[in-house]
Amino acid sequence: MITYQLINTLAQADAASHLIARSACQHLPGTALINEMRAQKSVADTRFGCAPFTRITLLPDALWKDNLTESLLNALRPIFADPVSETVIIDVTEIDDTVLAQLLRFVFNQAHRLSDLQLKKPDASAIRLRHISALCLPEQQAHVESVFRQQQAIANGMIAARRLSDMPSDRCTPQFVVEESQRLCAAFPSLRCESLDEKQIVEQGLGLLHAVGKGAACPPRLLAIHYDGIKDGPVRCYVGKGITFDTGGLWLKDGAGMYTMKYDMCGAANVMGLMLTIAELNLPVRVMGVLALAENAIGSDAMQPGTVARACNGMTVEINNTDAEGRLVLADAIAWASQRHPQAHYIIDIATLTGAVVKALGYELSGLMTQHEPLRQSLTAAGVKSGDEVWSLPLDARLKKQTESAIADLCNTPTNNAAISASAAWLLHHFCPPSIAWAHLDISGTALWREGGKSVASGRPIPLLTEHLLGDIQKG
Structure with a gap:
């Protein structure tokens, strides 16, 4: 875990730290080196002649105000990829609040590396970031402290989700997700876990979740994580798609399409991480997170195109494409959550659902x-404030034909291959009663961070959902 402190002068910082500041920062010493670095119009970075600091990085002032393109983070990524000090000093005296939130999440997330999974021989000489000193003005201290505390809790939830998502699928099975979630939740007395095994899934009528998971050697699971920050009040529900690996089933993907399919459970992992963040912040609210967990595998028991399965709310779905399995497990989990809490304040589902949303x-x-x-307006506003943004796609009765079936209440994919993302959401809306506000987040594009041809879990949209929840609590 990365620790932090707030300082008002550079003299208060640890010796041999890496100093990161605005080019115009007034707290910098007026040395010839600093003046030379300030004269540059782009990022200025040096490891030489910068004592008492180990490294100095000066970035143009415009980057500290850019809350749209993450230009500050993009400039810092290659620098943090090879740190030279365990401690860093960050100038936050003049920075946009959204950029500050993004920056802190980025820095706190340095606590997780793929090598932490212990699947690769570790580099014993590698330097890891351990401590942050934030340079701020005395009158900023209370506000900066609040932002640090909140963003560290968000980053901790993101890291838990990222570690789970980055785990190879031969290890990260539905049961593994349950056990790891139970282990992490045990650190917070306010969290309790309830899990359904494959028999209980059938007994409780979760026929869609059962259909997806029955072909795998690792059976499906449903995990509910309950948080009671207050005794009474409406429950806010989050539902996550947790396909621990997606072959496409009998509608088999090609090899390239399967390579990142261990990440098809990012929605569920992020719901788990969100619950940890809520508990760490000790928020005065009641929340339930539901993880719909299954492996979409090939086998003698695998669901077949044309199968009709029944959800726990009684609706039937014709499965005309076995590679559109995520909406099936989500539909059952949404219906199950609404039955557990028929007076829920809202239900928000999160899923790496469609490649079409990435194209859009x-x-x-x-x-x-x-x-x-x-709900649309509040989520959109929270996205802007947090820097973890969303964009609305249409969802109305014009999509009705996309889910019509001759043999069942619904079909899981449109036969015309049009409006794939919105059609999936149209299917899902049938499983949340009209009395409960519901929203669907397709995170196929944002659940992963892509760089240099490689993909790793990003932990999004935990920042968005935390910001939205905080705002919703303030509204009362």
């Missing part, structure tokens, strides 16, 4: 689909 929005924006306008 790219890798920076999560797709938002809902028919509840207040």
Whole structure:
């Protein structure tokens, strides 16, 4: 875990730290080196002649105000990839609040590396960031302290989710996710876990979750994580897609399409991480997180195209494409959550659901689909404030034909291959009662961080959902 302290002068910082500041920062010593670095119009970075610091990085002032393109983070990524000190000093005297939140999450997330999974021989000489000193003005201290505390809790939840998501799928089975979640939740007395095994899934009528998971050697699971920060009040529900590996089933993916499919459980992992963040912040609210866990595998018991399965709310779905399995497990989990809490304040589901949303929005924006306008507006505003943004796609009765089936209440994919993302959301909306506000987040583009041809889990949209929850609590 990375620790932090707030300082008002550079003299208060640890010796031999890496100093990161605005080019115009007034707290910097007026040395010839600093003046030379300030004269540069781009990022200035040196490890030589910068005593008492180990390294000095000066970045143009504009980067500290850019809350749209993450230009500050993009400049810092290669620098943090090879740190030279365990301690860093960050100038936060003049920085946009959204950029500050993004920066802190980025820095706190340095606590997780793929090598931590212990699947690769470790580099004993590698330097890890251990401590942050934040240079701020005395009148900023209370605000900066609040932002640090909140963003560290968010980053801790993101790291837990990222570690789980980055784990290879031969280890990260549905049961492994349950056990790891139980282990992490045990650190917080306010969290309690409830799990359903494959028999209980059938007994409780979760026929869609059962259909997806029954072909795998590792059977499906449903995990509910309960948080009671207050005794009474409406429950806010989050549902995550947890396909621990997706072959496509009998609608088999090609090899390239399967390579990152261990990440098809990022939605569920992020719900788990969100619950840890909520508990760490000790928020005065009641929350339930539901993880719908299954492996979409090939086998003699695998679901077949044309199968009709029944959800726990009684609706039937014709499975005309076994590679559209995520919406099936989500549908059952949404219906199950609404039955557990029929007076829920809202249900928000999170899923790496469709490649189509990436084609529409790219890798920076999560797709938002809902028919509840207040929820749309509040999630959009929270995305802007947190720097973890969403973009709305349409969701109305014009999509009805996309889910019509001649043999069942619904079919799981449109036969015309059009409006894939919105059609999936249209299917899902049937499983949340109209009395409960519901929104769907398609995070296929944002759940991973892509760099240098490699992908790792990003932990998004935990920042968005935490910011939204904090705002929702303030509204009362």
